[in-house]
Amino acid sequence: MGNENEYSLKSIFQLVIGKWWLILILAIVGAGAAFGFSKYVMPLEYRSYTSMYVKNNNTVTGDAVNLNDLNASKSLVSTYIAVLQDDAVLDEVGNELLKKYPVDKLKGSFSIDNEKKTVGINSIRDCLTMSSVDDTEVLKIVAVTKDPALSADLCNIIADIAPDFLVRVVGAGSVEAIGPAKIYAKPISPNIPKNTVVGMLAGIMIAVLLIFVFDFFDNTVKDTELLNNKYNKPVVGEIHRFTRGKKKKNEKDERKTLLSKDFPFHIVESYKAMRTNLIFSLSTSDKKIFAISSPNPSEGKSTTAANIAITLAQADNKVLLIDADMRKPVQHNIFQTKNKVGFSSVISKMETSSKCIHKNVVKNLDLLPTGPKPPNPSELLASEQTEKLLEELSDKYDYIIIDTPPVNVVTDAMGVSKSVAGIFLILKYGSTTFDEAEQAMKTISLANMNMLGFIMNDIKNKGNGSTYYKSKYSDYGYGEEPKEKSDKENK
Ligand SMILES: Nc1ncnc2c1ncn2[C@@H]1O[C@H](COP(=O)(O)OP(=O)(O)O)[C@@H](O)[C@H]1O
Ligand SMILES: [Mg+2]
Secondary structure (H helix, E strand, O other): OOOHHHHHHHHHHHHHHHOHHHHHHHHHHHHHHHHHHHHHHOOOEEEEEEEEEEEOHHHHHOOOOOHHHHHHHHHHHHHHHHHHOOHHHHHHHHHHHHHHOOHHHHHOOOOEEOOOOEEOHHHHHHHEEEEEHHHOOEEEEEEEEOOHHHHHHHHHHHHHHHHHHHHHHOOOOEEEEOOOOOOOOOOOEOOHHHHHHHHHHHHHHHHHHHHHHHHHHOOEOOOHHHHHHHHOOOEEEEEEOOOOOOOOOOOOOOOOOOOOOOOOHHHHHHHHHHHHHHHHHHOOOOOOEEEEEOOOOOOOHHHHHHHHHHHHHHOOOOEEEEEOOOOOOOHHHHOOOOOOOOHHHHHOOOOOHHHHOEEEEEOOEEEEOOOOOOOOHHHHHOOHHHHHHHHHHHOOOOEEEEEOOOOOOOOHHHHHOOOOOEEEEEEEOOOOEHHHHHHHHHHHHHOOOOEEEEEEEEEOOOOOOOOOOOOOHHHHOOOOOHHHHHHHHHO
16 A cells, blocks of 8 residues: 555656657747747847945044944935835936937837826836845846836936935935946847746646646546456456558558567567466356457457467467457458358358368467358347357367457347357557446446456557556456466467
8 A cells, every 4th residue: 555655656657758749749839939939029128227325424424434324324225215216206217218218219118198298107116126235235226128228327317316305305314326327238138048948848837737637538448457446357468559560562451460470579478468367267167268349449359369369279279269240350361361151151051160160270270250241240140050150169179269349339249148158358548438348348238248357458658668557467366477377388
């Protein structure tokens, strides 16, 4: 239990890392937008400043400045700042500005009252910052406007009129500008590198937020633990996505199986692990016939059925694979056999089973393809002939695997419920939804079909090697050893 938190942190991290491309895209978009906005939209701002020295008049005695005098000067600075920010002072500053600058020039930095021909006091105040330098008796006035000369002039105007106001109002002390404000031609804002970084960080944050929102609304099956808790059925196999073989021009449908040369080793291993689990699941049933299905088309039923058949055959079992998906037959393509006659031919008594079964398509593995497409596949599968055929074949094989159409689309698979030990339901990682799984489970239960377990297929790696989804394998007790076991089986 102790590491549950750690685990969820890890899974959150992997969830985020798994969508690195979204983070990258939004980081670039954010940085680009901030850069463009800073460079082309935001106005340039220029800063200038002047410093004034505040003297306490008591020190005129000629003696050295003592500590008390300094303290008095410091508190005088605060008083002066308050006075200088008063409306009357700023009003005067506005008038001086109007004398020096045409209204059009001032408009860029201040609000102008066109009727009264005055500069808005608050807009002047917004351009100014006054403070004492490091808590000394030096008063610093900083102006930021959209024109470098205007910033300097604003400082100088205040420095000019300040002494008059202060002496008249405060009486005590005196103030003197240390030097005139200079014009600084380099803008202080916008800070393009800083804004770009902020834009990038904002993009990353939005991306992470989106990832969590998407994940919250994601109802696809990813978590085997959740699946197991919900239906109390084991997940007998967890098959990762393998890269597909490239379609060559003249080849209709090239599919990878365990037998393909470049088939990833770790997936071969997970099929072997699944084989062990399947054998366990079937061990309590006297029938060794089972169906493979899934809620929707293209979730990997046929691929998985073929690979299970191969891996069982490799463990020295006599195996028959029946392609019962007469609506979308593929097994004859996978094993490159003909499909002129097959399952449908046997059931409709047009051919004998021995004539239709392709022997040893792989060592120990026989294949019964679909045969020609009948008008009523559903009825054929549920017919007495099918039951008889399976009964008859079950004596000849250790395992019979039936590849079927998707449960949520057609009910064909349910037709064989009486003849089989049960069904394994494939769910496609991050694609099949819980609702679809639920619907399939209902169909299976209504048909009195024995549900043997789930197979999670097409699991995508998130992060470095490990997966975001939680595995429940080890909880069945027979999950972690299969590697060893299957190796023994192979010998
Ligand atoms: N684990 C997997 N990794 C990569 N591709 C897969 C995987 N499982 C199935 N596929 C591919 O998905 C496609 C559909 O698979 P298929 O077995 O025909 O599905 P179904 O029988 O459910 O319609 C095929 O091209 C198959 O190669
Ligand atoms: Mg199929």
